[in-house]
Amino acid sequence: MSSFFENKYFNTYYYANIVSNILTRDIETIGFISNFFSEEETVLYLAKPFEKRSALHSFIQHIIGDFFEDDMNENDQKYFKNGLYADSVLEEYGMSDDYSFRDFISDKKKITYEDVEKYHDELRLTGTLEELYERIGNEVFYLLFNNRKALLQFNDIVADYIKEVDVSEIQDYETKELFNEKGFLKRVRIPEWAKRAVFFRDRGKCCLCFKDLSGLLNTESARHYDHIVPLAQGGLNDVSNLQLLCSDCNLKKRHNQIATSNWYQSWY
Ligand SMILES: [Zn+2]
Known part of the structure; x- marks a missing residue:
C-alpha cells in the first residue's frame, strides 16, 4: 500500500494552476523561474538521475512555498486587524482539518503580531511548512504528471539552465x-x-x-x-x-x- 496516498484536494488545483501558468514563461511569472534557479546548486541537484522525488516535485514544492508564504502574510494581516486567534491561522492555511496539523497549536487565546511572527518562525524551523508543501506538492504532481504539455515546458526550462552549466567548474x-x-x-x-x-x-x-x-x-x-x-x-x-x-x-x-x-x- 506504500504507493497510495490520501489526496486532500486542498487548493491542489489552485497551486496546479499557478505552476502551469508559470511554466508558460509568461513575462509576469518569469521571475518565479529565475528565483527557483537563483542558486547554482539547484540545477546540479536536478541533474541527479531518476530521483523518485523528481525535478518537477522540487519545482512544484518551491512554487507552493513562494505563494504560501505570501498568502500566509496576507491572511495574518487581515486577521490581525480583527484580533487573531491562533487556531484560526491554521484553519485559514488549511493545515488543521485538511492536513491534521491541529495538534501543533491549540491555544484559543488571542495572540499579538509578535506571536504571529514567532509562530511563522516556528512553522519554518520545525519543518512543518516544508512538510505541508511536500504534501500539497505530491498532489499537484499527481495532476501535472498527466499533462505532457506542462512536462515538456518544464523540461524545456530546465534544459536552458543545464546548457549553461560549466562542467569544468563542478x-x-x-x-x-x-x-x-x-x-x-x-x-x-x-x-x-x-x-x-x-x-x-x-x-x-x-x-x-x-x-x-x-x-x-x-x-x-x-x-x-x-x-x-x-x-x-x-x-x-x-x-x-x-x-x-x-x-x-x-x-x-x-x-x-x-x-x-x-x-x-x-x-x-
Ligand atoms: Zn508511434
Whole structure:
C-alpha cells in the first residue's frame, strides 16, 4: 500500500494552476523561474538521475512555498486587524482539518503580531511548512504528471539552465561524472519504477501514433521510453521527461526534436 496516498484536494488545483501558468514563461511569472534557479546548486541537484522525488516535485514544492508564504502574510494581516486567534491561522492555511496539523497549536487565546511572527518562525524551523508543501506538492504532481504539455515546458526550462552549466567548474566528482564532454547529461539506465509510471500514464500506447505497446494484443512493437526534451538538448534523466513511444515514432523524433502529444484517451 506504500504507493497510495490520501489526496486532500486542498487548493491542489489552485497551486496546479499557478505552476502551469508559470511554466508558460509568461513575462509576469518569469521571475518565479529565475528565483527557483537563483542558486547554482539547484540545477546540479536536478541533474541527479531518476530521483523518485523528481525535478518537477522540487519545482512544484518551491512554487507552493513562494505563494504560501505570501498568502500566509496576507491572511495574518487581515486577521490581525480583527484580533487573531491562533487556531484560526491554521484553519485559514488549511493545515488543521485538511492536513491534521491541529495538534501543533491549540491555544484559543488571542495572540499579538509578535506571536504571529514567532509562530511563522516556528512553522519554518520545525519543518512543518516544508512538510505541508511536500504534501500539497505530491498532489499537484499527481495532476501535472498527466499533462505532457506542462512536462515538456518544464523540461524545456530546465534544459536552458543545464546548457549553461560549466562542467569544468563542478567541484563534486560524482556530479561532474553525470555530464559528458559536451556539457549534456549522460544517458543512464531508466529504472523500472519510472518505466512503469510512464507506461501506465500513457496507457501502454505510443503517445504520438497510439499504437498498442502493451504486449497483450501486439507483441511485435517495442517500447521506447523517450526523453521528451532529448539529453542532447539539455534534457534531464527525470521521470517527468519521459514518454512512451513506438519504434517508428521514436526514430522519427531522433533528430534532437522536442515533441510530445496533447492527445489523451477518454475514460469511455
Ligand atoms: Zn508511434
